[in-house]
Amino acid sequence: MAAARVGLVSVSVSHALHASSSSPSLRPPRLRLPPYLPRHHHHLLPTFPPNYPRPSSAAAARLRASATMSQAAGNPYAAELAAAKKAVTLAARLCQAVQKDILQSGVQSKADQSPVTVADYGSQILVSLVLKMEAPASSSFSMVAEEDSEELRKEGAEEILENITELVNETIVDDGTYSIYFSKEGILSAIDDGKSEGGPSGRHWVLDPIDGTKGGDQYAIALALLDEGKVVLGVLACPNLSLGSIGNLNGGSSGDQVGALFSATIGCGAEVESLQGSPAQKISVCSIDNPVEASFFESYEGAHSLRDLTGSIAEKLGIQAPPVRIDSQAKYGAVAQGDGAIYWRFPHKRSKEAVWDHAAGSIIVTEAGGLVKDASGNDLDFSKGRYLDRDAGIIATNKYLMPLVVSVLELDRDEMR
Numbered sequence: 001m002a003a004a005r006v007g008l009v010s011v012s013v014s015h016a017l018h019a020s021s022s023s024p025s026l027r028p029p030r031l032r033l034p035p036y037l038p039r040h041h042h043h044l045l046p047t048f049p050p051n052y053p054r055p056s057s058a059a060a061a062r063l064r065a066s067a068t069m070s071q072a073a074g075n076p077y078a079a080e081l082a083a084a085k086k087a088v089t090l091a092a093r094l095c096q097a098v099q100k101d102i103l104q105s106g107v108q109s110k111a112d113q114s115p116v117t118v119a120d121y122g123s124q125i126l127v128s129l130v131l132k133m134e135a136p137a138s139s140s141f142s143m144v145a146e147e148d149s150e151e152l153r154k155e156g157a158e159e160i161l162e163n164i165t166e167l168v169n170e171t172i173v174d175d176g177t178y179s180i181y182f183s184k185e186g187i188l189s190a191i192d193d194g195k196s197e198g199g200p201s202g203r204h205w206v207l208d209p210i211d212g213t214k215g216g217d218q219y220a221i222a223l224a225l226l227d228e229g230k231v232v233l234g235v236l237a238c239p240n241l242s243l244g245s246i247g248n249l250n251g252g253s254s255g256d257q258v259g260a261l262f263s264a265t266i267g268c269g270a271e272v273e274s275l276q277g278s279p280a281q282k283i284s285v286c287s288i289d290n291p292v293e294a295s296f297f298e299s300y301e302g303a304h305s306l307r308d309l310t311g312s313i314a315e316k317l318g319i320q321a322p323p324v325r326i327d328s329q330a331k332y333g334a335v336a337q338g339d340g341a342i343y344w345r346f347p348h349k350r351s352k353e354a355v356w357d358h359a360a361g362s363i364i365v366t367e368a369g370g371l372v373k374d375a376s377g378n379d380l381d382f383s384k385g386r387y388l389d390r391d392a393g394i395i396a397t398n399k400y401l402m403p404l405v406v407s408v409l410e411l412d413r414d415e416m417r
C-alpha cells in the first residue's frame with residue numbers, strides 16, 4: 001500500500017482512494033486503483049516526453065466535438081473552454097479521491113506557513129498536463145499557479161513525490177483519455193509550469209489547484225484564462241457543492257446532486273453543470289434590490305476577512321439574514337447562481353490578494369449579470385502579475401446592491417478619517 005508522508009504525518013493514499021467517505025458532505029471516491037498495471041511494470045509505459053502527445057482516444061474526440069459545438073454557438077474561446085473543463089474535472093476527481101480528513105491530516109506548511117497537501121500538488125499537475133496536451137502545438141504556454149515544486153525537491157520529500165506521481169498517473173489512466181505515464185521529473189516540471197508572472201500582454205492561464213485548502217467542507221479548483229490582461233474565461237469545479245441548491249440558506253434537499261462545475265466565457269454568459277456531466281444550464285445573479293431581503297457570503301475562516309467590519313456594513317445596510325460562511329470561490333458560484341445576494345471579503349491590511357483566488361470566480365459572476373469590484377467600486381485589475389493591485393476589499397453582487405455596498409464603505413471610511 002502506498003503511503004504518502006506529508007510533513008510528520010503519514011497517510012495512506014491508496015487507502016484514501018479506496019475508502020468511502022465518513023463525512024456526509026463528501027462523495028465516495030470515484031477512482032479505481034492500479035488494476036491497469038502493476039507498479040513493477042511501469043517501466044513498460046512511455047515516460048514523460050519533452051513534447052506532450054496529442055490525445056487520440058474517443059474521449060478526446062468528444063472533447064473536440066464539444067469545443068466545435070461551442071464554437072458554432074459563437075464562443076471564440078471554445079477550444080480553451082473545453083480544455084479548461086476537462087482539466088478541472090480531472091483535477092476534481094483526484095481531489096475527491098483523497099479524502100478531506102486525510103487531506104487535512106496531510107497538511108504541509110509552505111515557506112509562508114500556508115498549508116499545502118498532496119491534492120493541491122496533484123490538482124496543479126493534472127491541470128497543467130491537460131492544458132498542455134490540449135493546447136495547439138504552435139501556441140506558447142504560460143500559467144500563473146499557486147504552488148511550486150520547492151518543497152517536493154527537498155531531501156525527505158521522495159516518498160510524497162512518489163505518491164503524487166502515482167496519484168496523478170492513476171487518475172489519467174482511470175480517465176482513459178490519454179495514453180501516457182508521467183515520470184517524477186515530468187511531474188515536478190508540470191508543477192513549475194505555473195511559475196509565470198502573468199501580466200498585461202499575451203495569454204496566461206491562472207490556476208488555484210485547490211482553493212479552500214485550510215477550510216472545512218467546501219473547496220474549489222479554479223482556472224481562468226487571461227488574454228491581454230483581461231479575464232476571458234473561467235471554470236470553477238466545486239466537488240462538494242449541491243447542484244441546484246448551492247449555498248442555499250435553507251440547505252439543499254437530500255436528493256440534490258453533489259458536485260458543481262461553473263463556467264463562463266466573456267460575452268457568452270455563465271453556466272453550471274454537474275461535475276459528473278449533465279447538460280449545462282445558464283445561471284444569473286439574483287435581482288434583489290433591497291438589502292433587507294439580501295443575504296451575504298463571507299469566508300469561513302475568520303482570519304480571511306474582517307468580521308467586525310462586515311458585521312457593521314451589514315447592519316448599516318439593514319441586512320437581516322445572518323452571514324453564510326463557506327470556504328473558497330464556491331462563494332462566487334453561489335452568488336452567480338443567485339443563491340445569495342452578496343459575497344464580500346475585507347482582509348487584513350497585510351495580506352495580498354492573489355489573482356488565482358478571484359480570476360475564475362469573478363468572470364463567472366460578471367457573466368451571470370453581476371458585478372465584481374474593489375472596496376472603492378473599481379474593477380479588479382488582473383494585469384499586474386501574480387497579485388491584484390487593488391484597494392482593500394472585494395465585493396461581488398448584482399448591479400442594484402453594488403452601489404449601496406460601496407457607498408456604505410465610503411461612509412465607513414469617512415467616519416474613520
Ligand SMILES: Nc1ncnc2c1ncn2[C@@H]1O[C@H](COP(=O)(O)O)[C@@H](OP(=O)(O)O)[C@H]1O
Nearest residue numbers: 210211212213214299303304327328347351357
Ligand atoms: N490571512 C489571510 N487573509 C486573506 N486571505 C487569506 C489569508 N490566508 C489565506 N488566504 C487566502 O484565502 C483563500 C481562501 O479563501 P476563502 O477565505 O474565501 O475560503 C486561500 O486560498 P487557498 O486555500 O487556495 O490557499 C488563501 O489564498
Ligand SMILES: [Mg+2]
Nearest residue numbers: 114115146213
Ligand atoms: Mg494556499
Ligand SMILES: [Mg+2]
Nearest residue numbers: 208211212357
Ligand atoms: Mg485560494
Ligand SMILES: [Mg+2]
Nearest residue numbers: 146208210211
Ligand atoms: Mg490554493
